[in-house]
Structure formats: structure tokens, C-alpha cells
Amino acid sequence: MSEIKKEEEKSLNFLEEIVEEDLKNGRYKSILTRFPPEPNGYLHIGHAKSICLNFGLAQKYGGKTNLRFDDTNPVTEDTEYVDSIKDDVRWLGFEWADELYASDYFEQLYNFAVELIKKGFAYVDDSSAEEIAKQKGTPTEPGVANQYRSRSGEENLQLFADMRAGKYKDGEKVLRAKIDLASPNMHMRDPIMYRIKHAHHHRTGDKWCIYPMYDFAHGQSDSIENITHSVCTLEFIPHRPLYDWFIENLAIFPSHQYEFSRLNLTYTVMSKRKLKQLVEEKHVTGWDDPRMSTISGFRRRGYTPQSIRTFAEKIGVAKRENLIDVSLLEFCIREDLNKMAHRRMVVFDPLKVIITNYEEGKTEILKGEDNPEDPNTTYRDIPFSRELYIEREDFMEVAPKKYFRLAPGQMVRLKSAYIIKCDDFVKDADGNITELHCTYIPESKSGSDTSGINVKGTLHWVSAPDAIHAEVRLYDRLFRVEDPSSEEGDFKDYINPNSLEVVETVYAEPALAHSKFEDRYQFLRKGYFCLDKDTSEEKLIFNRTVTLKDTWAKEVKKG
Numbered sequence: 001m002s003e004i005k006k007e008e009e010k011s012l013n014f015l016e017e018i019v020e021e022d023l024k025n026g027r028y029k030s031i032l033t034r035f036p037p038e039p040n041g042y043l044h045i046g047h048a049k050s051i052c053l054n055f056g057l058a059q060k061y062g063g064k065t066n067l068r069f070d071d072t073n074p075v076t077e078d079t080e081y082v083d084s085i086k087d088d089v090r091w092l093g094f095e096w097a098d099e100l101y102a103s104d105y106f107e108q109l110y111n112f113a114v115e116l117i118k119k120g121f122a123y124v125d126d127s128s129a130e131e132i133a134k135q136k137g138t139p140t141e142p143g144v145a146n147q148y149r150s151r152s153g154e155e156n157l158q159l160f161a162d163m164r165a166g167k168y169k170d171g172e173k174v175l176r177a178k179i180d181l182a183s184p185n186m187h188m189r190d191p192i193m194y195r196i197k198h199a200h201h202h203r204t205g206d207k208w209c210i211y212p213m214y215d216f217a218h219g220q221s222d223s224i225e226n227i228t229h230s231v232c233t234l235e236f237i238p239h240r241p242l243y244d245w246f247i248e249n250l251a252i253f254p255s256h257q258y259e260f261s262r263l264n265l266t267y268t269v270m271s272k273r274k275l276k277q278l279v280e281e282k283h284v285t286g287w288d289d290p291r292m293s294t295i296s297g298f299r300r301r302g303y304t305p306q307s308i309r310t311f312a313e314k315i316g317v318a319k320r321e322n323l324i325d326v327s328l329l330e331f332c333i334r335e336d337l338n339k340m341a342h343r344r345m346v347v348f349d350p351l352k353v354i355i356t357n358y359e360e361g362k363t364e365i366l367k368g369e370d371n372p373e374d375p376n377t378t379y380r381d382i383p384f385s386r387e388l389y390i391e392r393e394d395f396m397e398v399a400p401k402k403y404f405r406l407a408p409g410q411m412v413r414l415k416s417a418y419i420i421k422c423d424d425f426v427k428d429a430d431g432n433i434t435e436l437h438c439t440y441i442p443e444s445k446s447g448s449d450t451s452g453i454n455v456k457g458t459l460h461w462v463s464a465p466d467a468i469h470a471e472v473r474l475y476d477r478l479f480r481v482e483d484p485s486s487e488e489g490d491f492k493d494y495i496n497p498n499s500l501e502v503v504e505t506v507y508a509e510p511a512l513a514h515s516k517f518e519d520r521y522q523f524l525r526k527g528y529f530c531l532d533k534d535t536s537e538e539k540l541i542f543n544r545t546v547t548l549k550d551t552w553a554k555e556v557k558k559g
């Protein structure tokens with residue numbers, strides 16, 4: 001038993017070790033985490049990792065998680081993004097304790113700023129952004145104080161009140177913390193706490209014309225909510241001393257920041273700014289385009305919440321940046337869909353087959369397993385008739401050795417149906433094969449085969465008179481290089497021109513006519529598919545979620 005316990009302890013990530021130690025020594029009775037997105041775009045797969053981490057930590061240790069919107073920049077934020085974020089968190093399977101907004105705390109944050117001014121820890125600066133940047137110095141040279149740094153507390157209080165009252169234009173003044181212009185940490189060199197922005201806020205309207213900077217709002221919001229473990233990504237390590245400085249000098253609840261490596265995924269970009277460019281410049285159809293790295297894009301493409309949670313679990317929590325291969329994410333969705341997806345036969349590039357010894361006008365109903373991986377699988381009706389469609393690539397006029405599909409004189413099994421033999425074929429004036437003439441073996445019916453014939457090839461097919469039409473969208477990776485953000489030039493130069501292939505008409509077995517948006521399918525030998533939101537009563541449209549195998553790995557080996 002002790003060995004098992006030791007193994008469990010070994011498997012804890014560093015954040016779980018911290019939480020367990022904090023609970024063990026009584027630092028906290030229970031933990032409270034938060035997920036604090038800025039509502040200036042749709043969430044991407046990197047946010048999914050953070051969501052799973054913050055909510056997962058709280059769930060594991062009996063705590064709670066707040067959803068707090070970091071809405072301190074009215075120019076870029078919108079309620080559309082707020083709504084999409086809430087949808088994404090719920091879709092991933094999590095529910096927050098409280099829905100909060102940094103804007104809820106604007107009055108309290110303002111009062112915190114006043115308190116720091118009174119303590120001599122903040123001042124109003126009239127310098128321009130360029131002047132401030134220059135005065136801050138460089139990583140190897142200390143900053144230089146300007147004349148505004150020595151303003152009296154009374155003058156700073158009045159100027160700050162005037163800033164709030166709207167007496168100044170955007171950029172005329174800022175409020176800065178007075179810390180250390182010689183600090184080796186550039187973030188500690190009198191950072192800006194407030195800037196003037198005469199802009200309409202999606203929640204507070206025109207009540208405010210000054211807005212707190214992220215570094216001032218974030219830690220104090222954590223403290224106001226009594227967040228015990230404030231988890232963020234590694235790029236915020238240099239911000240941590242400032243986070244602690246504000247909390248210490250305000251003498252408020254000591255929330256603490258912990259950092260983990262952000263998710264970097266191959267063949268995509270993970271920046272909201274870049275994702276927004278893709279949308280606005282029409283490289284994709286929208287934030288939920290199935291090629292996007294957004295959670296809504298993965299959802300539309302057919303990914304399941306479970307597959308993304310499994311992926312987040314597999315990549316783990318680390319303290320060092322790394323680039324995760326998207327094939328791991330694809331592996332997770334294949335594993336999930338293999339267990340749940342219903343099997344269906346769909347022909348993309350049809351070649352007609354006529355079973356010459358099958359009765360004209362007759363339709364036979366065969367049975368097909370919905371999912372052979374499911375011990376409690378159900379069965380569907382599959383009509384079989386004299387005229388069928390198979391894939392054009394499944395026939396060769398002159399077949400090489402070890403070719404186990406259809407060729408003159410060769411036999412194959414039709415999935416869930418009969419063994420057939422190709423006797424002849426018809427060509428048009430241009431030499432294209434238009435029709436195959438085959439015979440079937442009546443005794444070879446799947447499930448009751450008494451023919452004694454063994455064949456190595458099995459083909460999917462569709463009964464021609466019963467086939468329904470649909471459109472399929474074959475999505476692939478949006479970029480043709482592993483890390484487009486690190487390449488020279490514009491990241492958009494590396495967009496994969498073949499990231500979407502639309503097959504406007506495919507022929508499907510009639511069971512697909514009853515598809516629902518929540519259903520998942522494996523089109524036999526083609527990949528995993530789901531209905532797209534563009535589907536209408538007139539037209540079924542399916543998105544390919546993922547191929548059956550990692551075709552990119554093969555391409556790399558070829559190269």
C-alpha cells in the first residue's frame with residue numbers, strides 16, 4: 001500500500017505538490033482558483049489547457065474556481081467574446097463558482113490607487129509613452145527620474161481625481177507606481193497603473209475614462225476574491241515581483257502567483273492577435289472555422305470535450321516551454337471517436353457497379369454494425385441492390401501483385417454484404433471506365449457465409465438507387481510548417497493552400513439522412529466526420545474531424 005502511495009506522490013505535478021503542502025500545513029482550509037480571460041477574442045486550445053488546469057486543481061482538492069473576465073481595455077472587448085468564452089468553458093465540462101469581471105472592481109481599484117498615492121507609492125506623470133519608455137532605461141542601464149516623480153501627494157491626488165473626471169485627453173497623463181528605476185526587472189521601473197481612455201465599455205458604459213493596466217488590476221482582483229493559487233503562464237514570471245509588491249503595499253489578502261508553461265502546438269498559431277488577423281483578412285471563414293486553433297473551431301470540426309481534456313492531461317504541467325506535436329491531439333480524438341463513432345459507408349468518387357446475376361428491381365436489407373468497438377453495439381439497415389457505387393480508386397484495369405481490391409477476374413468482399421467478382425467493364429469514348437459488370441456469390445452473405453471462398457480485400461459501397469447526397473469538407477492543418485510564428489516574414493505566408501478540400505457531392509448510405517449535430521461518424525476507410533452547422537434541410541454537410549491515420553507523419557518520412 002505504501003508503494004502505491006509513493007507512486008501517486010511521484011505522479012503529482014508541481015502545482016499539485018504546492019496545493020497539497022498548503023492544505024497539509026493549514027495555510028488554506030480550501031483552495032480557490034480562477035480562470036481570467038480577456039474578452040477580446042475567442043478562446044484557443046492553449047486556454048483549454050489553462051481551463052483544465054485551474055478547474056481540475058480545484059475539483060481534485062475540493063475547492064472552487066471563479067470565471068473572471070479581465071475587461072480593463074474597452075477598445076478591444078465585446079460581449080460576443082464574453083458569451084463565447086462561457087460557452088467554451090461549459091462545453092469543456094466545467095462550471096464556475098462565481099462569474100466576475102475586473103470591471104466589478106473599478107471603484108475598489110481606484111481606491112487602492114488613491115491609497116498608494118497617499119503612501120507615496122504612486123504619482124501622475126505627464127510624459128508621453130515614448131518619453132516614459134526612454135526614461136525607463138535599458139536592461140543594462142538604469143532609468144532616469146523625471147520632474148513629475150517628485151510631485152506632492154496632494155497634487156497627485158488632485159490630478160488623479162481630475163483624470164477620473166475626464167479633464168484630460170487620451171495619453172495626456174498616466175498614473176505610475178513609484179518603485180525603483182534602477183531595478184534589474186524592467187517591470188519594476190515605475191510601471192503604469194492607469195491610463196486615460198475615452199471609450200465605451202461593454203459593461204460600465206461611459207462611467208469611466210481611466211482604466212487600470214493588467215498588472216495593477218490582476219493581482220488586486222485575485223486578492224479581492226481571496227484566490228489562493230493564481231496560476232498563469234511562464235511569460236508572467238517577471239511580473240510576479242510587481243504582483244507581490246502591490247499586494248504587500250496595500251496590505252490585502254496575499255494571493256500568490258504560480259507559473260506553468262503555455263501550450264504551443266505545431267502547425268498552428270496560438271496568439272489571439274494572429275487568430276484575429278486570420279479572421280479579419282478572410283483567410284478563414286470565422287473564429288469557429290474548423291481549421292482554427294480556437295475551442296469553437298475544434299468543436300465545429302467534431303472534437304469532443306473528453307478528447308481535449310485527455311490531451312491536456314497527457315501533455316501535463318511543466319515549468320519549461322516546449323512545442324507539442326498536434327498529432328498527439330489527433331491521437332486523443334481518434335481514440336475517443338473510435339469508441340463512440342457510428343460506422344457509415346460513403347463513396348466520394350463513384351464508379352458504378354452492376355451485379356449482373358442479381359434480380360432487377362430487387363432491394364435486400366442487410367444489417368451493419370454501428371460500432372464494432374462497442375460490446376452493446378446496435379445495428380442499422382443497409383439496402384443492397386443490383387446497382388452499386390464503389391470508389392473509383394478501388395478498381396484497376398491492370399492490377400499489380402498484392403493488389404487486393406477489384407480488378408478483372410478478381411474477387412473482393414463488399415462490407416456487410418457479399419463477395420463479388422469483376423467480369424467486365426465499360427469505357428467511354430475518352431477511355432474512362434464508366435461501369436463495372438460483376439457477379440455476386442449468393443452463399444457468401446456476411447454473417448452466414450457458406451461459400452468457402454476467402455478474399456483479402458473488403459470494400460465499402462452504397463446502393464445506387466438508395467444513396468443520399470451530401471457535401472463533405474476535408475479539413476487539414478492550416479499551416480504547412482511546424483511553427484509558423486518562428487519563421488521569417490509574415491506568418492500568413494505559410495498558410496497551407498490545401499487546408500480545405502470540398503467534395504460537393506458524395507453518395508452515402510440512407511442511414512445518414514437521420515444525422516444529428518451531436519452525432520459522430522466514422523466514414524469507413526475515409527476518416528471521422530460530423531455534421532456542420534451549415535447543414536440545411538436541402539443539403540447535408542459533413543466536416544472531417546480527423547483522418548483514420550496520421551498521414552502527415554508519412555509525408556514527413558517521404559520528404
